[in-house]
Amino acid sequence: MIEVKLKSFESLLSKAITKAKTTEYNQLVSMTEEIHEVDPVRFFASAKTLSMDRVFWTSTSEQFSIVGVGCAWNIELEENRTETIENHWQQLLDEAIIDNPYQVPGTGVVGLGGMSFDPSVRKSSLWNKFSHRSFQVPNVLLTKHNARNYLTINLQVKANDDLQELTEWVEQSKDILVNSSERLPECAGIARQQEIAPDKWKQTVKLAADKIKAHAAQKIVLARELRVTMTDDVQVASILRNLLEKQPDSYVFAVERAGDCFVGASPERLVKQDNNQLFSVCLAGTAPRGKTEAEDREIGENLLHDDKNRSEHDFVVKMIRQSMEAYCDAVHVPETPVIHPFRNLQHLYTPVTAQLKRGYSIFDIIEKLHPTPALGGVPREASKDFIRKHEQLDRGWYGAPVGWFDSNRNGEFAVAIRSGLVQGDKVSLFAGCGVVKDSDPEAEYKETMIKFRPMLSALEGRQ
Template sequence: MIQTEIKKLDEALSEAITIAKNKQTPQLFSITEMIDDIDPFLFFEQAKHIEGDRVFWASTSENFFLVGAGEAFDIRATTDRFEQTEAQFKLMLQDALIFNSYRVPGTGPIAIGGFSFDPKKEKTILWEKFHDSQFRVPAYLLTIEDGATYLTINTMVRAEDHQRQLEYSIDQHKNILLDSNATLPDGPVITNKTELDPLGWKELVGQATSHIKEEKVDKIVLAREMRVHFEKKATLSPILSKLINTQTNSYVFSFENDDDCFLGATPERLVRVENQQLLSTCLAGTAPRGNNELEDTQIGLELINDVKNREEHEFVVKMIRDAVTACCWDVDVPKEPVLYPLKHLQHLYTPVKAKLKKEYSIIDVVKRLHPTPALGGLPKDKSLLYIREYEKLDRGWYGAPIGWMDAYKNGEFAVAIRSALIQGTEASLFSGCGVVKESDPEAEYQETNIKFTPMLSVLGG
């Protein structure tokens, strides 16, 4: 990685073309500038006019946004997907020419994307456009961090490229993306929704409880699907805007592949690394919010003292503590969980803090953490095998790590729950819950109904 101080675009492009000619290989060129404030949703909406797909990431509690347009580089891996993803990203950065004097987390050539839940699960047509590991380096990246706004331009420069043509193309794209007169379209309206085999799913929950008792499995997480139909093709930017406005303490994400888009608002951080400081989240145990303050407090107290939910939460805490300890120093885990309130739900929450050892990366941590007991179960191998064999749903990217990493070893990944796969005039919504030996199929079914609410509320349902 060749890191240089800020230069004008023409000077930087000239240097990149010269290097590409000397090496006779394509050269990743990246330049970051600070720009005036711009609405991230308008940027995302305008990005549909740029060739290539879009990405979106936001932390609602921190006012942090990443919005990507087009694609400068694509990373895909099938075997050893965690290792190969990181290896390809490092190789890309090795010879990259980067002009970024700010070095703010999330600026420069970041890779944003995700993994499938289980690469060994039989694939269906539902997720045919998504790969088991896929990350994208956006051609144009908007970053909003700590009240400042940055634009990063990433492109592969080749020996035969002409500087003036590249400058003209970049200038045209910037005019489109930064158009302050653009407006957001209306959001979708659901006309019909169908639960896929709810009776069969309840039977599976009952079957799983018997399996847990017989096979000494502690927990199996089962998920199901709801299919919805819209009046017309769904537009994505107003959905993302509504998610930001309604789903506090969440990570809002979107990854587009052709006409399909996986998006959602998840409260579950998997891991964040910034300047080697690591933060992971144990989020397991769920209850609805109350209709008033008194009822809300009562429900929260019941959740804190509920044996099943506390047991489920402790499974997650132990697993994350063990995984983080393997590659970190100074691991700090509180003894008791607290309540984590969202608009429609509240969860038990325990933060895990540590310092990442220099020989490890955020991808190393992601590999150790996925899937957490909150999305797979315990023991990991037995629960995954059961899900693979008996769950009818093709989870695709649902319940799997989704996030970003930059050239400076910063990054953040969340668990892709409270989500939907948008496909034109239709969408699939996903919801799951942890099954233990005391689980009641009807109660678990009702819990999944509650977890559909965040997505239904922003899709016009």
């Protein structure tokens, strides 16, 4: 079976080299095969020896994982134009040579990556390795779907490429990634933590509340940074393992760019596409978990009837419904939210379903939805303007869409919260909260401390 696949791939590569010589353009070749079971985290860890960028994505509740290694094709933009991404993507697919008999979501030609929260903001040095919009088609892609495992090889072939060298690289890479039996590296411990200007942040919360009282906005979301120094360089694979164990029902992700890695476990889906079917989630309004079942239920009930949190949640519901109606038919939104518990927190939750209209893509929906009131505020432009002027950090990819999309109209993006940027032995963690007219700066500060817990727990490796 493996030998047959290799011969088939050699044939595709030979065809691509010939086409590249004729057209004088590089050619993308993609081939997918079903393989034995492979641990996605081990696959990710093994890729470190190849010195290539890595991307990890898991929807834990759906038993779906994608791990990408290397970059066969790059769509990287500093401008904020959705149609540019779509044009790049369609041109790539039109010219690619693809052999994928499975048509399973997340196999074949897949783009993985994300974007900045606010591309109009000049990047700080913290995020200089991350473009405002960056999606890569990996050289090697592992996909786990419904307990089955698939491996896709994507190569950008040039006219002067040597067929034997390409096939040897493929076999060597597959052996390293698929057959590795190495133990996962241990996670370094936390040496110290530094809150970035907490008092100044509380003052900004008060300023935002005053602006809202003066009717300059209805809600403004403010984020802050906690800088963590580890005892040694961070092993991202160990963080992923911890997040998968500690954050069930979350989207666990990691996007690596030139050694820096943005990693997290988000509870919030922005949008999922299954052909023309769309799914989104309204997730706003937060409370801690209780120490007992009775206390947990009481906190949940209080959250469900709390005016501030219900108001925050209703902002999100209204905005997502309106955004979906612009590009979709059959939009369905339940009348009232329910409590959705996670490991450390519980949230108000409302699911949304819709049918995508002909001629639109997942990126049209993303552009309409992002940022939701849960991450930006209401109204959108007024809150973003306040954030640009007064927030004490460059959010980078924090709070922005991160995810994947494929050549068969499938894809999914989460809102990149509960996250941090890993740089050697340093990790910048991010957390935010929604400010309304009655917000108390100290209470909002405590809420962000709760939201730091999932990533701090994963870094420490503790329960």
